[in-house]
Amino acid sequence: MHELIDRISDERGDLPVRDPATGKTIATVRTYGVDEVAGIIRDADVARGAWAARTAKERARVLRAWFDLIMDRQEQLARIITAECGKPIAEARGEVAYGAAFIEWFAEEAKRAYGETIPTFADGKRVLTIKQPVGTCAAITPWNFPVAMITRKVGPALAAGCAIVLKPAEATPLSALALELLAREAGVPEALFRVVPASEPSAIGELFCSDPLIRKLSFTGSTRVGQILMAQSGQNITRLSLELGGNAPFIVFDDADIDAAVEGAMASKYRNAGQTCVCANRFLVQDGIHDAFVAKLTERVAALKVAPGAQEGSQIGPLINAAGREKVASLLDAAVARGARVMTGGHRSDLGENFFEPTVLVDVAPDIDIVRQEIFGPVAPVIRFRDEAEAIRIANDTPYGLAAYFYARDLGRVWRVTEALEYGMVAANDGLLSTEVAPFGGIKQSGLGREGSRHGLDEYLELKYCLMGGLSA
Numbered sequence: 001m002h003e004l005i006d007r008i009s010d011e012r013g014d015l016p017v018r019d020p021a022t023g024k025t026i027a028t029v030r031t032y033g034v035d036e037v038a039g040i041i042r043d044a045d046v047a048r049g050a051w052a053a054r055t056a057k058e059r060a061r062v063l064r065a066w067f068d069l070i071m072d073r074q075e076q077l078a079r080i081i082t083a084e085c086g087k088p089i090a091e092a093r094g095e096v097a098y099g100a101a102f103i104e105w106f107a108e109e110a111k112r113a114y115g116e117t118i119p120t121f122a123d124g125k126r127v128l129t130i131k132q133p134v135g136t137c138a139a140i141t142p143w144n145f146p147v148a149m150i151t152r153k154v155g156p157a158l159a160a161g162c163a164i165v166l167k168p169a170e171a172t173p174l175s176a177l178a179l180e181l182l183a184r185e186a187g188v189p190e191a192l193f194r195v196v197p198a199s200e201p202s203a204i205g206e207l208f209c210s211d212p213l214i215r216k217l218s219f220t221g222s223t224r225v226g227q228i229l230m231a232q233s234g235q236n237i238t239r240l241s242l243e244l245g246g247n248a249p250f251i252v253f254d255d256a257d258i259d260a261a262v263e264g265a266m267a268s269k270y271r272n273a274g275q276t277c278v279c280a281n282r283f284l285v286q287d288g289i290h291d292a293f294v295a296k297l298t299e300r301v302a303a304l305k306v307a308p309g310a311q312e313g314s315q316i317g318p319l320i321n322a323a324g325r326e327k328v329a330s331l332l333d334a335a336v337a338r339g340a341r342v343m344t345g346g347h348r349s350d351l352g353e354n355f356f357e358p359t360v361l362v363d364v365a366p367d368i369d370i371v372r373q374e375i376f377g378p379v380a381p382v383i384r385f386r387d388e389a390e391a392i393r394i395a396n397d398t399p400y401g402l403a404a405y406f407y408a409r410d411l412g413r414v415w416r417v418t419e420a421l422e423y424g425m426v427a428a429n430d431g432l433l434s435t436e437v438a439p440f441g442g443i444k445q446s447g448l449g450r451e452g453s454r455h456g457l458d459e460y461l462e463l464k465y466c467l468m469g470g471l472s473a
């Protein structure tokens, strides 16, 4: 397809990578077994000493070079993302820039990993803290953001002075391998950051949790797998970051700016065909504005262009695979059987096996599966509510706590609702909240830890308390 793909694919590889829009194989890559990965972890652990010994400024220079190389190849990387995960090319370009921004951000933050001096508690003693790299880390990432979910982990790990071994999703190893290649070109030592595609994810997960050289595991993916890894990591008390599933409410109050709310709904719900962890999963719309909001949303959704992601102008690409499409279809059918009405869409698209028409669903009861489970597809179920208390109760009635959105103009309500929503991230009057400068992460069963912002670096640092005694004359 182009130079980067030629360099990362391996004709003798055992893992075919398929385009979800066509089902065709784009490339093959090799996979790694447990013994090989154990060797790669040992090499990484050796490499990290020299890397950690470099000054933060030197590490930052290498990371900055990596950022520049990624942005130089933005178009090629975007085409790889679209080819292996299906998202529209315009979104893929955006993902490369968003993903690269984490490398740039953490290159800068590395220089500010400050310790502190603490007023002493006794004569002849001084109290300080320093921050040191955690050590050798492991990471496991999903397919829905094949670049950004990697840079959010590898950027801070390398900036902090750690080594990192990463298993990408089986569906999307090409973006990961391309990032590894560019890191090498930028001067990241070979053993320090390794990408290991694997066809036995559970065995690699067990290795990451049981190998004593791994001091930290960072995982992004489903809550189900997060629970497995959390249980496994108990044996070594391995430090964990978990970015898991969500069930984002999108609440529209009577006093909302309706056009802004529809705009936000389009951005939040239909990005990546609804396959993001922070996608609005359920819309809660107040009585007085319900019909007007639904009418405007339906009009916009019906006009979305469904097309293969590689086609310029595509707004809804394919879902990742047939299982993803089936899940969406069965949740929708069950909702309709419980009285929900389809306003637009509601079925598979003629474009191919994995395509699903963008859909708006109304008269949805707040207790059915389509609003209890992650849909991960382009379906917007709308629930009607009466007052603020009811909206908060429905919004918080979930084991998840990743992102929440609401639209309102009353200042008191904006504060009350922001504070009442039990979520790691709350956006008022906006449908997009991800940025490298802010802490991304969830509470409850949506995970542990934060990625991005200055807090994202702390996830890869240990805080050491240093007591200096015997200082009296």
Ligand code: NAP
Pocket (backbone or CB within 6 Å): 140, 141, 142, 143, 144, 145, 149, 167, 168, 169, 170, 171, 198, 199, 201, 202, 203, 204, 205, 206, 220, 221, 222, 223, 225, 226, 228, 229, 242, 243, 244, 245, 246, 276, 277, 278, 374, 402, 442, 446, 447
């Ligand atoms: P997934 O099935 O949990 O897979 C995620 C990763 O875990 C993949 O690399 C997968 O490998 C691997 N894996 C599967 N079983 C494993 C096991 N037993 N032990 C260790 N690793 C294992 O999730 P997904 O379907 O790829 O991604 C969608 C999910 O990710 C959604 O729930 C979404 O909300 C969540 N997500 C969360 C965030 C966030 O920041 N909170 C961001 C993006 C996505 P294979 O690919 O080989 O199966």
